[in-house]
Amino acid sequence: MLPMTSESKNAAAVLRTAPFLSIIVPTFNEQDNVHELVQRIDRCLAGVYWEIVFVDDDSVDGTLKVLHQVSRADPRVRYLQRIGRRGLASAVAEGILSTSAPYVAVMDADLQHDESILVEMLQRLESSNCDIVIGSRYVESGGTGAWSKRRRIISDVATRLTRLVLRTTVSDPMSGFFMMKRDAFNSAVRRLSSMGYKILLDILVSAPRPLIVAEIPYVFRTRQHGESKLDSAVTWEFLMLLLDKTVGRVVPGRFVMFTLVGGFGVFVHMLVLAIANRGLDFAFMTSQLAATVAAMTFNFFANNLLTYRDKRLKGFSQLTRGLLSFYAVCGLGAVSNVGVATVLFREDYSWWLSGLAGILVGAVWNYAASSMFTWRK
DSSP: OOOOOHHHHHHHHHHHSOOSEEEEEEESSOTTTHHHHHHHHHHHTTTSOEEEEEEEOOOSSSHHHHHHHHHHHOTTEEEEEOOSOOOHHHHHHHHHHTOOOSEEEEOOSSSOSOGGGHHHHHHHHHHSSOSEEEEESSSTTOBOTTOOHHHHHHHHHHHHHGGGTOSSOOSOTTOSOEEEEHHHHHHHGGGOOOOSSOHHHHHHHHSSSOOOEEEEEOBOOOOOSSOOOOSHHHHHHHHHHHHHHHHTTTSOHHHHHHHHHHHHHHHHHHHHHIIIIIISOOOHHHHHHHHHHHHHHHHHHHIIIIITGGGOOOHHHHHHHHHHHHHHHHHHHHHHHHHHHHHHHHTTOOHHHHHHHHHHHHHHHHHHHHHHHTSOO
16 A cells, blocks of 8 residues: 555545535536635635535536546545536535535535635524525625626516515525525425526425525626626526426426427417418318428427426437437327327217317326436436
């Protein structure tokens, strides 16, 4: 066995001490920020047994190489590489589940969150009965920094919308910077939607009881390296989360979105049917077949873009396989639709009730089967 150097002895000593605080940092293409973030955390958490868990969604810019180097040099740094799945919320959940620390913090890798308030957040959790401490941009002394007017308006509207589902008063429920007791997370984890980027809102709404919240002000910084991940997709995923938390206990939010897409698919079907049969004078059977394929194709791409955005298929190969499987699923769904409706009609149920029952069975089948076979990641 090789003799231990002083550095390896120090590392071993650190490893023998279980972390008191685990900081979960989702990453995707953040290679220029990793070293700097670790150094800042090290400076501000002197005297605290901490660790950082980077959860990387298979970055392509060299972030994984940097994470490997940093974690080899400092045993307080770990990373998880996720392949084939994306999303900040699910990344945070996996990161927290990978640690045994009694306190967990969540922050971004882009250096826009003020790490200097981590100590105060931890002290607040230890010295009071609160479950979660939020780094807030909207309490006194906090701020959004160099945000544009448009971004501030969008954030304000989103914050107001969260009142539809929140059971406690929070000034900044959209914050991505917070610290919580592990027990609070454990109480909510099995109810999390893990959709999109707003994991804090997901936790607050999913907890079985209203969590006790404290807020500490900080000023949001300007990104120095890399590109922002904020785009229209974030807004859409936020709305999907609200939908899931509003009706999800009765019917899955994805199913609601799936049926809405199906409704637009009916419009596409009738439009193509009218153009082919009435406009181009094709035979009705030919026109109906073309309209059916057009509607299924539309539904596939719309669901891939919207309903299953966090599992969306990319590239020619994935899209082709997905489309063919979706055709097969919907074909069987059509058979079940007609079969159920016909059986009920023969049993003297009204035509409209039989038809609706067939549509419902077909929709449920299409949703369940496509979730299993088309978007199974």
